[in-house]
Amino acid sequence: MRTDVKKINEQTPYEDLTEGLIMFAGATAKKFNTGEWRTNTPVFDQEKCRQCLLCAPVCPDGCIPVKDDKRLDFDYDHCKGCGICYKNCPFGAIEMVEGVEPPADRRTEA
Amino acid sequence: MSVTSIRERMSGNEAVAEAIRQVNPDVMPAFPITPSTEIPQMVSSFIAGGKIDTEFIPVESEHSAMSAAIGSEAAGARTMTATSSAGLALMWEELLLAASNRLPIVLTLVNRTLSGPININCDHSDGMGARDTGWIQIYAENNQEAYDNYIQAFPIAEDKRVHLPVMICQDGFITSHAVENILLLPDEQVKEFVGTYEPEEYLLQPGKPIAVGPYSISAYAMEAKKAQAVAMENAREVIKEVADRFAQMSGRQYGFFESYRLEDAEYVMLIMGSAAGTAKQAVDELRESGVKAGVLKLRVFRPFPEKEIAEALKNAKAVAIMDRVESYNGNCGPLGSEVTAGLFRNKVFIDTVCYTYGLAGRDFTTDNVKEIFGELQGLVCEGKQVPHNRYIGLRTREEQ
Ligand code: SF4
Ligand code: SF4
Numbered sequence: 001m002r003t004d005v006k007k008i009n010e011q012t013p014y015e016d017l018t019e020g021l022i023m024f025a026g027a028t029a030k031k032f033n034t035g036e037w038r039t040n041t042p043v044f045d046q047e048k049c050r051q052c053l054l055c056a057p058v059c060p061d062g063c064i065p066v067k068d069d070k071r072l073d074f075d076y077d078h079c080k081g082c083g084i085c086y087k088n089c090p091f092g093a094i095e096m097v098e099g100v101e102p103p104a105d106r107r108t109e110a
Numbered sequence: 111m112s113v114t115s116i117r118e119r120m121s122g123n124e125a126v127a128e129a130i131r132q133v134n135p136d137v138m139p140a141f142p143i144t145p146s147t148e149i150p151q152m153v154s155s156f157i158a159g160g161k162i163d164t165e166f167i168p169v170e171s172e173h174s175a176m177s178a179a180i181g182s183e184a185a186g187a188r189t190m191t192a193t194s195s196a197g198l199a200l201m202w203e204e205l206l207l208a209a210s211n212r213l214p215i216v217l218t219l220v221n222r223t224l225s226g227p228i229n230i231n232c233d234h235s236d237g238m239g240a241r242d243t244g245w246i247q248i249y250a251e252n253n254q255e256a257y258d259n260y261i262q263a264f265p266i267a268e269d270k271r272v273h274l275p276v277m278i279c280q281d282g283f284i285t286s287h288a289v290e291n292i293l294l295l296p297d298e299q300v301k302e303f304v305g306t307y308e309p310e311e312y313l314l315q316p317g318k319p320i321a322v323g324p325y326s327i328s329a330y331a332m333e334a335k336k337a338q339a340v341a342m343e344n345a346r347e348v349i350k351e352v353a354d355r356f357a358q359m360s361g362r363q364y365g366f367f368e369s370y371r372l373e374d375a376e377y378v379m380l381i382m383g384s385a386a387g388t389a390k391q392a393v394d395e396l397r398e399s400g401v402k403a404g405v406l407k408l409r410v411f412r413p414f415p416e417k418e419i420a421e422a423l424k425n426a427k428a429v430a431i432m433d434r435v436e437s438y439n440g441n442c443g444p445l446g447s448e449v450t451a452g453l454f455r456n457k458v459f460i461d462t463v464c465y466t467y468g469l470a471g472r473d474f475t476t477d478n479v480k481e482i483f484g485e486l487q488g489l490v491c492e493g494k495q496v497p498h499n500r501y502i503g504l505r506t507r508e509e510q
Contacts (some may be wrong), residue, residue: 002310002311002318010329012332012333013333014333014336014337015337017330017333017334017337019212019273019311019320019337020210020211020212020213020273020323020334020338021323021324021326021330021334022311022320022321022322023321023324024311024318024319024320024321025319025321026320026321028321028324078143105191105382
């Protein structure tokens, strides 16, 4: 039953697919760059950020990485630009800008 | 194995609740709806009384009941639920997901009409409406069969060749609430028959991550559906094997259908559910007056045993196909459509007449059965045409 799903492709006959199309792998969503769907982009202002960490847990896509109790910059490969983090930031440290690309000058290197 | 039975008397709902107590499934998410409400109610009292350790999830709707059942079964727990009518309708999209995710959930359906008009009594519109959702469907004539079918459901659903959900159906009120004699099996025998649930792949398995029900692009979805259809075909042999094993334990042998006085029958009524009892009674009486009448009582509706039905009917002169549901297709009910198609494909060219009966709890009597057999005889012997898809027991201006 357990199959190496990497060996399955669009030429695989139906008999060789997994039962119910079960994926025998974890965290496969990482391979799918949902960031491309974004029409608005959150921009992080490190100066204003108090590291309260209210934003990270509300992101539906887990796009606000936290390391050593501090949030880092957005994971733009997967951020869909929904703006939930922006709504939740009590300190105005997140701004939404139009478009898929964060403006280069506003971007804080993580 | 020598057969041990415990004599009891109980309703169909009690019989199924008793089977659930004996199986002691891991999880039961359920929302009450007439006429199946007693089942979750009785299971809850078994849990409260410490008789079983099933996790009961009181959900806010049947949509949630089936969603929770899917989650729980995917997590690796043996899961069942109960419902009727609108409850089954509210489970709709999840029914298909349970099947396509190949989850061996067991649902006990107490058949009740679907609105409207709003009505709480028996017909098969709920179960028949779900006939193409990918569930195995097994129908019972009485409380004994509801109990026996329920016990067989788990080994069928959980068999590796199948891995599909199973719906165990009984007629609302007529079976679910009527108290009849029943032979129960000892707890240990039922537990041994059903066995412990050991799924190979499930979500709560540390170190072996899986994803259940992923989005499938067109390049895979059609192949997945074909594989699921093959599992339904595989269910045929598994249902037979489980029935044989059940017969060894209980002394009661089941098949895809019951052939009642069918060997030499010239006129046959094909019927499903509690009304088969009425049909058999009438057939006994007709036989006494020399009419070669018989009953084919369908038990397994999904997978549909068309070859076996054709084989069983090939020597008959005419068959009345009885649907307890209106399909609103300008033709006839699902049994009428599928049986006639099956006969044709298997080149059994006998006379067929489709009837609709018993909608929303309308009585169906031995006199009705005899009248139908009279029509079959008139058709065969005198060439008298019978209107297609006639309603039985309907008030009409013409009759009044
Ligand atoms: S909610 Fe705002 S202030 Fe708090 S950690 Fe996130 S960005 Fe910084
Ligand atoms: S915009 Fe939405 S997806 Fe992007 S980081 Fe904020 S909450 Fe997450």
